[in-house]
Amino acid sequence: MADTVVKTPKLDELEKGKWPSFVKEIKMAAKTSPMAQDLLGQLELSYEQKLGHWKHGGIVGVMGYGGGVIGRYSDMPDKFPNVSHFHTIRINQPSGWFYTSKALRTLCDIWEKHGSGLTNMHGSTGDIIFLGTSTPHLEPIFSELTKAGFDLGGSGSDVRTPSCCVGPARCEWACYDTLAMAYDLTMSFQDELHRPAFPYKFKFKMSGCPNDCVASIARSDMSIIGTWRDSIQIDKDAVAEYASRGMDIKADVVDNCPAKCMEWDGKELHIENSYCRRCMHCINVMPKALRPGKDRGATVLIGAKAPIIEGALLASVLYPFVKIEAPYQQIKDVVAKIWDVWCEEGKNRERIGEFIQRVGLGNFLDAIEVEPVAEMVAHPRENPYVFYEEYFEEDETAEEQK
Amino acid sequence: MAKTVDEIAEAMYNMIKEATGLKKLKATDLTKAIIELYGDEADKQLCKDAIKQLVNSGRCVYTYFGGSFIELPHREGAAND
Ligand code: SF4
Ligand code: SF4
Numbered sequence: 001m002a003d004t005v006v007k008t009p010k011l012d013e014l015e016k017g018k019w020p021s022f023v024k025e026i027k028m029a030a031k032t033s034p035m036a037q038d039l040l041g042q043l044e045l046s047y048e049q050k051l052g053h054w055k056h057g058g059i060v061g062v063m064g065y066g067g068g069v070i071g072r073y074s075d076m077p078d079k080f081p082n083v084s085h086f087h088t089i090r091i092n093q094p095s096g097w098f099y100t101s102k103a104l105r106t107l108c109d110i111w112e113k114h115g116s117g118l119t120n121m122h123g124s125t126g127d128i129i130f131l132g133t134s135t136p137h138l139e140p141i142f143s144e145l146t147k148a149g150f151d152l153g154g155s156g157s158d159v160r161t162p163s164c165c166v167g168p169a170r171c172e173w174a175c176y177d178t179l180a181m182a183y184d185l186t187m188s189f190q191d192e193l194h195r196p197a198f199p200y201k202f203k204f205k206m207s208g209c210p211n212d213c214v215a216s217i218a219r220s221d222m223s224i225i226g227t228w229r230d231s232i233q234i235d236k237d238a239v240a241e242y243a244s245r246g247m248d249i250k251a252d253v254v255d256n257c258p259a260k261c262m263e264w265d266g267k268e269l270h271i272e273n274s275y276c277r278r279c280m281h282c283i284n285v286m287p288k289a290l291r292p293g294k295d296r297g298a299t300v301l302i303g304a305k306a307p308i309i310e311g312a313l314l315a316s317v318l319y320p321f322v323k324i325e326a327p328y329q330q331i332k333d334v335v336a337k338i339w340d341v342w343c344e345e346g347k348n349r350e351r352i353g354e355f356i357q358r359v360g361l362g363n364f365l366d367a368i369e370v371e372p373v374a375e376m377v378a379h380p381r382e383n384p385y386v387f388y389e390e391y392f393e394e395d396e397t398a399e400e401q402k
Numbered sequence: 403m404a405k406t407v408d409e410i411a412e413a414m415y416n417m418i419k420e421a422t423g424l425k426k427l428k429a430t431d432l433t434k435a436i437i438e439l440y441g442d443e444a445d446k447q448l449c450k451d452a453i454k455q456l457v458n459s460g461r462c463v464y465t466y467f468g469g470s471f472i473e474l475p476h477r478e479g480a481a482n483d
Pocket of ligand 2: 257258259260271276280281282
């Protein structure tokens with residue numbers, strides 16, 4: 001194997017330090033991949049000149065699909081011919097990112113045969129990302145992937161590949177089966193995933209509990225976060241054991257409860273569950289003593305996004321509590337209504353959260369036929385921003401009677 | 403009488419052809435235009451099927467320029483040979 005011939009003094013700086021370095025990985029790939037070699041050369045030049053050298057091309061894809069391939073070309077194809085085309089492919093990841101080693105080897109074999117060999121496991125969308133191939137390789141890659149049981153993920157103005165936390169497969173806090181729901185939504189919305197028909201992207205992310213390990217509250221248009229509506233389960237003996245082992249339950253648990261709904265008298269822990277905000281703090285600190293309640297489901301939120309065209313938005317509550325059971329009809333029905341209204345009235349590149357801000361939450365709820373409830377608040381137990389018509393009607397009637 | 407998928411696909415194809423070089427059309431633009439043109443004789447599902455037919459047959463392609471559009475196949479400006 002030849003050592004990489006490209007000199008990269010600027011990129012070398014990014015290998016220093018204790019953290020993993022993408023430069024180190026590209027250099028490793030460059031020992032066998034000419035594409036990775038030219039990638040290093042072009043990147044080094046970009047760092048030198050403080051100038052990007054990629055052009056984005058919008059037409060590449062596989063037959064029949066409108067998503068899954070992101071076209072990219074070098075603007076210096078003569079100098080770096082091996083990255084003249086450097087398209088990215090998104091591949092629909094399995095729910096919770098569980099693979100057999102055989103499946104991973106299959107993916108790598110396909111990618112070494114048809115692309116740079118560089119992967120990103122996983123991209124911020126959740127997908128498996130293959131970095132760098134040329135247009136003639138797209139159909140062969142697609143055909144080999146589908147033969148191996150994989151499909152492309154979403155990109156563009158479509159449903160993005162639904163993603164979820166590991167949920168009940170590995171985590172005791174899961175309040176519903178995130179993996180089953182991610183799989184079901186992926187299969188139910190195949191058309192919407194592969195054939196972009198929306199004003200802009202639409203992401204589903206599912207977290208099994210309020211720890212929200214997939215950051216759905218900040219990163220998805222529809223966020224489905226596991227929760228419970230009864231009382232936190234307390235194992236009193238285990239609480240006592242934490243105390244006897246030196247945990248400062250008052251300082252570490254009770255005083256950090258955002259709802260201030262816990263009491264510790266030195267012997268017994270009391271939780272006023274009607275005020276609990278289901279934040280998971282106490283459960284995370286005393287996992288052996290506390291557990292989510294038994295009546296479990298999820299809170300459905302809408303409208304988050306990372307900053308792209310406009311600033312970042314956090315999601316707002318749409319349904320405070322729903323039972324999550326296949327075939328998830330309540331959620332699918334409301335999603336159909338949301339898409340209808342958004343496709344009809346949404347502007348080009350307007351995310352659902354921005355759309356809601358533009359038309360107003362009250363009008364949006366009216367259009368999708370969802371009744372406003374008190375839990376639709378900007379912060380728990382404060383700042384209600386829903387327009388309650390009946391209050392105004394009452395006020396008006398009172399005025400008229402004066 | 404309801405229009406057929408073939409008829410809607412043909413009408414959409416003509417809209418895309420006429421708009422080429424002037425405006426990129428999205429699936430939502432085409433659906434709205436068809437429903438405006440044919441009223442009760444067309445619906446969203448028929449439009450969806452017509453777009454699928456146009457793309458699966460290769461007469462049209464999806465493109466991405468900030469958002470997703472439906473266009474006639476062409477060589478794009480950014481492409482390197
Ligand atoms: S979000 Fe909750 S259920 Fe899911 S992995 Fe994280 S802690 Fe576990
Ligand atoms: S879950 Fe959060 S709000 Fe509820 S009792 Fe525990 S710390 Fe307090």
